[in-house]
Amino acid sequence: MQRQDAVREIERLRAQIRHHNHRYYVLDDPEIPDSDYDQLFVSLRNLESGFPDLVTPDSPTQRVGGEPLSGFQTVTHEVPMLSLDNVFSIGEFLDFDRKARERLGGLIKSADDLFAEPEIPYCAEPKLDGLAISLLYENGLLVRAATRGDGATGEDITHNVRTIPSVPLRLLGDTVPARLEVRGEVVMPKAGFLKLNERAAAQGEKQFANPRNAAAGSLRQLDPRIAAKRPLEFYAYGAVQAIGIDFPPSQFETLQKLVTLGFRISQEVKRGHGTGFVQDFYADVLARRDSLAYEIDGVVIKVDNVRWQQELGFVSRAPRWATAFKFPAQEAITTVEAIEFQVGRTGALTPVARLAPVFVGGVTVSNATLHNFDEVERMDVRVGDSVIVYRAGDVIPKVVRVLVDRRPANSHPVDLPTCCPVCGSDVERPEDEAIARCSGGLFCPAQQKEALKHFVSRRAMDIEGLGDKWIEQLVDQGLIRSSADLFVLGKDDLLPLDRMGDKSADNLLAAISHSKSTTFPRFLFALGIRGVGEATALALARHFGRLEPLLAADEEALMRVPDIGPVVAESIATFFRQPHNIEIIQRLREVGVVWPDIEADAEREQPLAGQTWVLTGSLATLGREQAKEKLMLLGAKVAGSVSKKTSCVVAGEAAGSKLAEAEKLGIPVLDEDALLALLASHGLQS
């Protein structure tokens, strides 16, 4: 190829690749398949290798591959990188807002915009938990990236930052500013962090404690090839030193402008007025914290109007026009007071750390799970240890790390129990399993209680009003030992129980009696066979249709059921081989537990096979769960969202966006009556 043609072709390819990079890494909205993108990239690289002098640092091929540095250069920030003050409660935020209004009131009384806006307009952003960096662009090209450091000087990490795909090497758009410094946060998304740690664990390497450390560690590498392999993302949150480009006098609009220059900003950013808006934003983002792709430790609230920002100015190292409104910390340090072992429904022994109470994730925590024996051994956690406890959302708090440096001198490793702490039976721990179990089966009171709680639960036999407290009492008083005993309880048995009134006793007996008529899948699920959750119970019920052939099935026959592998097959077969289990099943049938047989897979026509249905809104007669079960019995898959592939949508009361989507896509919609009629026509009455 002629040099002139090469110049043109290289420019064309680069423009295309930049465009697709931006669609993929910044907008999350690729236009072409990965393979086409790869093709463009290969073409560019080939051309560039034919004309090496045409390679420029902003070429997409130059993100990766530089040689390792021998050390970091120091960078002086022309505009210092400040930090933020924190508030921890709405009360503290109200103070912040009041002070800002007072200052603005005093300062700009002459301007009438304050009177037009009695509440401060705020730009509200998530507080990304990563590493603050500065990106310097000259004539539209990235020339330097630096860490925040102490705010006045940082380290030059350009070689690593160039490898982050969401950092533009060259600004998008027609205006090419002579100079622009963009600030923002480098984060490692949670999913990428987990994968990175999994890989590290598999290779016996050290794992990172959290995504922030992983992001920081990646940027502090001298060899850019390491950073290039790390899943890092950059989110812009501000611009300084703009020469040759105008920015709007509003933080919110500045962010939009950064988007047009090719930067990614957080999707959560919102603008609104006053403290009510801020309070709602805080609550909304906090509620969705766990489902966001990256970790955040609060929200940042900024006075939106840049002129007002200037009026408010700074105090020491933080602006008066912005504050971080922090979420409750998800990690805290406390000490282990005891390590105990709980026995679950299936006999699994779970080690639990009893802790000195500590406030974490918004609640006081005094117990945390240690998962299993392997984990106790791996962490070598001991009584007296200082540990880091983590609690996110509604998840059970867990001990994530032992601070070995703070370990008291006289501590000793935990003795893992060889006998069940509840019934004294031997503890079994198969060689390659992390989980140890009590071998006491239904004789172990811990397992009896848990098995019963499971048996009566909503998704199993659904005995309304028979909560854990009653089960505890019924077992402790010796009134029931197994599930079948429930159905022979009389009013005289119940009345002496603590806090049991005449009416509650009647209600409970009625609920127990009502539950006798159930479905085959619910019954199987209620038995609490290890490895048999709701979906497996349904698969078993559909495959065998009736109980007898299931009882007779060996492992091989069980493995013919969709999705049942050797482990679950063995667990099911072992369960049904135990005489005391068969005895309980027989007794349950004797006391009147019944269900309609289902046509077994082999015999059944599956009128909805191959179809995907979606349920939305509330279904008054059936309930969503039952409707789902029944549709699945007819062979349909039931999905959670509407797409072009959806065959039919069932819309109950107050159906929302899914119904709208179905209508948009022209997908058939049934109401509840039509669904009931359809089910009835296939012999599935409600």
Ligand code: IVH
């Ligand atoms: S603005 C003068 N916006 O929080 C304003 N900071 O304690 C300075 N951060 O070092 C920062 N998300 O690492 C701002 N949306 C956001 C942020 C954010 C996270 C971090 C940043 C900074 C620290 C301030």
